[in-house]
Amino acid sequence: MEVNDRDPVTGRETTGHEWNGIKELDTPVPRGVLMFLIVTHIWAIAWWFFVPTWPLGTTYTKGLLGVDQRTTVEERVVEGQQERSIWMTRLESEPYDAILADEALMQTVRGTGRQLFGDNCAACHGRDGRGRAGYPDLTDDDWLWGGGPELIEQTLRYGINTAHPDTRIAQMPAFGRDGMLERDQVRSVAAYVYSLSNPDYSTEVNLDRIEAGREVFATTCAACHGENAEGNREVGAPNLTDARWVYGGDLQTIIASVHGGRQGHMPTWDERMTDAEIRTLSLYVHDFGTGQP
Amino acid sequence: MIRQLTSSERQFAAAILLLAAGVGLAMAATGRHDPLGVHGVIVLLFSGTLLYPVLTGFYEPEPKEDREASYYDDPIKVGIVLTMAWAVFGMFMGVWVAAQLAWPDLAFDAAWSTFGRLRPTHTSGVIFGFGGNALIATSFHVVQRTSRARLAGQFSPWFVLFGFNLFCVLAVSGYLLGVTQSKEYAEAEWYADIWLVIVWVTYFVLFLRTIARRREPHIYVANWYFMAFIVVVAILHIVNNLAVPVSWGHAKSYTIWPGVQDAMVQWWYGHNAVAFFLTAGFLGMLYYYLPVRAQRPIFSYRLSILSFWGITFFYMWAGSHHLHYTALPHWVQTLGMTFSVMLLVPSWASAGNALLTLNGAWHRVRDDATLRFMMAAAVFYGLSTFEGSFMAIRPVNALSHYTDWTVGHVHAGALGWVALITFGSLYTLVPTLWNRERMYSARLVEVHFWLAIAGTLIYVFAMWNSGIIQGLMWRTYTEDGALAYSFVDSLVAMYPYYIARAFGGFLFLIGAVVCCYNIWMTVRSVPLAKRRERDVPAAVAVPGE
Numbered sequence A: 001m002e003v004n005d006r007d008p009v010t011g012r013e014t015t016g017h018e019w020n021g022i023k024e025l026d027t028p029v030p031r032g033v034l035m036f037l038i039v040t041h042i043w044a045i046a047w048w049f050f051v052p053t054w055p056l057g058t059t060y061t062k063g064l065l066g067v068d069q070r071t072t073v074e075e076r077v078v079e080g081q082q083e084r085s086i087w088m089t090r091l092e093s094e095p096y097d098a099i100l101a102d103e104a105l106m107q108t109v110r111g112t113g114r115q116l117f118g119d120n121c122a123a124c125h126g127r128d129g130r131g132r133a134g135y136p137d138l139t140d141d142d143w144l145w146g147g148g149p150e151l152i153e154q155t156l157r158y159g160i161n162t163a164h165p166d167t168r169i170a171q172m173p174a175f176g177r178d179g180m181l182e183r184d185q186v187r188s189v190a191a192y193v194y195s196l197s198n199p200d201y202s203t204e205v206n207l208d209r210i211e212a213g214r215e216v217f218a219t220t221c222a223a224c225h226g227e228n229a230e231g232n233r234e235v236g237a238p239n240l241t242d243a244r245w246v247y248g249g250d251l252q253t254i255i256a257s258v259h260g261g262r263q264g265h266m267p268t269w270d271e272r273m274t275d276a277e278i279r280t281l282s283l284y285v286h287d288f289g290t291g292q293p
Numbered sequence B: 001m002i003r004q005l006t007s008s009e010r011q012f013a014a015a016i017l018l019l020a021a022g023v024g025l026a027m028a029a030t031g032r033h034d035p036l037g038v039h040g041v042i043v044l045l046f047s048g049t050l051l052y053p054v055l056t057g058f059y060e061p062e063p064k065e066d067r068e069a070s071y072y073d074d075p076i077k078v079g080i081v082l083t084m085a086w087a088v089f090g091m092f093m094g095v096w097v098a099a100q101l102a103w104p105d106l107a108f109d110a111a112w113s114t115f116g117r118l119r120p121t122h123t124s125g126v127i128f129g130f131g132g133n134a135l136i137a138t139s140f141h142v143v144q145r146t147s148r149a150r151l152a153g154q155f156s157p158w159f160v161l162f163g164f165n166l167f168c169v170l171a172v173s174g175y176l177l178g179v180t181q182s183k184e185y186a187e188a189e190w191y192a193d194i195w196l197v198i199v200w201v202t203y204f205v206l207f208l209r210t211i212a213r214r215r216e217p218h219i220y221v222a223n224w225y226f227m228a229f230i231v232v233v234a235i236l237h238i239v240n241n242l243a244v245p246v247s248w249g250h251a252k253s254y255t256i257w258p259g260v261q262d263a264m265v266q267w268w269y270g271h272n273a274v275a276f277f278l279t280a281g282f283l284g285m286l287y288y289y290l291p292v293r294a295q296r297p298i299f300s301y302r303l304s305i306l307s308f309w310g311i312t313f314f315y316m317w318a319g320s321h322h323l324h325y326t327a328l329p330h331w332v333q334t335l336g337m338t339f340s341v342m343l344l345v346p347s348w349a350s351a352g353n354a355l356l357t358l359n360g361a362w363h364r365v366r367d368d369a370t371l372r373f374m375m376a377a378a379v380f381y382g383l384s385t386f387e388g389s390f391m392a393i394r395p396v397n398a399l400s401h402y403t404d405w406t407v408g409h410v411h412a413g414a415l416g417w418v419a420l421i422t423f424g425s426l427y428t429l430v431p432t433l434w435n436r437e438r439m440y441s442a443r444l445v446e447v448h449f450w451l452a453i454a455g456t457l458i459y460v461f462a463m464w465n466s467g468i469i470q471g472l473m474w475r476t477y478t479e480d481g482a483l484a485y486s487f488v489d490s491l492v493a494m495y496p497y498y499i500a501r502a503f504g505g506f507l508f509l510i511g512a513v514v515c516c517y518n519i520w521m522t523v524r525s526v527p528l529a530k531r532r533e534r535d536v537p538a539a540v541a542v543p544g545e
Helices: A031-050 A069-093 A096-101 A103-120 A149-158 A183-197 A204-225 A251-260 A275-288 B007-030 B035-056 B074-102 B115-147 B156-177 B190-212 B221-240 B259-294 B301-323 B330-357 B362-367 B369-391 B394-400 B404-433 B442-474 B487-525
Strands: B243-245 B253-255
Touching (some): A069 B330, A096 A149, A103 A275, A103 B487, A149 A275, A183 A204, B035 B156, B035 B190, B074 B115, B074 B156, B074 B404, B115 B156, B115 B190, B115 B259, B156 B190, B190 B221, B221 B259, B259 B362, B259 B404, B362 B369, B369 B442, B394 B404, B404 B487
């Protein structure tokens, strides 16, 4: 029997082979490794006894605990529904006034609504509901269609400019592009609208243009936006006299709005959410502002 | 490189390249209304480019020396260059997609640069481009040295190397064009997959034939791992990619696996790609370069046997832990979970065997950043295999699944284990292969080491934090039993971690660039080594051969 090398550091023998200078020691497998091997195997085998594990043709070992992930999840869904049903049924059926008067229930609305709003509305309106260009701010009291929970519910349920038969419809025509107004008229009416919320703009220099714009407004725009330009919630026409704008209140953007028109889109949530969810969100959004109708 | 081939081998090479060019032309013609046509052009250009040196060197004098008297190192050198090129590309893509998660505008409003298309260029770029080339190059080196035999082919090593890189190019360019099978880590479409099978079988035959010519009585451990890597990857790749193309002129195909069986096959593939590509192959690397650099014998041959067979056996069962709490039957999940936990012992045995091999060489670990790369790799290997087994336990997975924790776990393995062992091996291999005294700058190796360690730690810690926060936010309920957070809330919470992650990845990328420079300067300006030990195959002609 050949005598193998002995490693001076560990005092172990090598296996007697060498590959390109590499040798291997003949160290036995440490006891700890074997113990660890046994422990993990016992752990694994215990699981096999208790839960479904091994296939047996068309069935499988069911395990002593009799658990199955499908029944587990079904049970937990039912449990969750029961836990929520206490307030869910109230939100589903009670009139809005009653819910608004119940501060405890409104706390639930704020908690649940926050998550619903984040997952469904925040992509456009922002997590805080403040909107951005093209998407209205929901936290002020400047409502296009009205800020009472019933009116918000209608907007939410059927949407604006959607394919739903009960959709709200709001069309700001493209006055410039479609040739209803001359280029100069577009500029004048925009200047007039701009001056409504920016009194500083009504200087000597601009006065003629603003006056010309006022005339155009009276014949062309007042039908929807009202004679005093304060808007009309029946048709979703915004108030043009305040500092709140959906698309932007600078002169250039106003010119763009008059020229190219605006057809905003709010999706319908009728089939996508439960009644309780739609009503929770209506209350939640209503609650954003100062709660005015 | 063409000078080393005989004229019949040159004819064969030219014939293969002409055939490939013809296939490319046919693809370009039949797929002219489809991304397949673009890929046809790429195949044509790729073969044409390689044909150029073959034809210009066609009438050079034939090699006179006995080729069997030296190792075949040219393909390894090219393989190392390709490894580093892919490393920089793949890691850059990683940093880019990481930055996109923090700053989405970095997609620049183009289709090709959206997250969904760039992300697989990162994963395929680093796993197949960087990892695959590193494995091919080092396996060619290790199998020759430990068998004391030259590679059993003159043309086939080039075929394997360039063929594999063609696959990588087709895969990555396809993602940018929107071509994908939507199978994670197996995104490349049917024609690229068929090509990879041809390349891989050639690789397997080449490797086995080289082993068969060995002049050593026993096959060294590193070669067990390389063989396991090659053979299992072939099986995984073929089974998972069984698909029916829409037509010969379309890139699109449909998998033959239905529903949940498709998911199971995919994750049997996915997890064993981790096991046999990213673990077994790189353990082969570790088993050669670590003892060589440490100048120490392997701690325990018996432990090597235990861990090799443990890893090979247990990993095969573990894939279903990727599908906990899904439509996959409960019993399959239990099997995956329990085998994943049993797998921990052979995994740790490997890591322990590597670290205990360093006994008697710890002063070298302290002084030599190259050896420290490999030591750190073994530590990260141990950490991430523990984490993997832990995350495979169903209740733990309920928290970790679908979160950044998984991403952190993958990178603890990919950066900490796969990349570090590769860099350590390359710093050992490059001076040997080019016959230089040493690397150009030991200081730059040191710089690379700390960049890599810092990058990995920042990355992994950021993802642990963000993953656990995500997981907890998704399952937090209010007193009323409703979810407390929206998904967007969890994204807002991720933001600082996404920045940290991109920064960690950036450090790692800079380290790889430093490595490229160091290798380049080593080859260019470090003086040749004075007479080394004879590094040639065993000269004995075995009777009958």
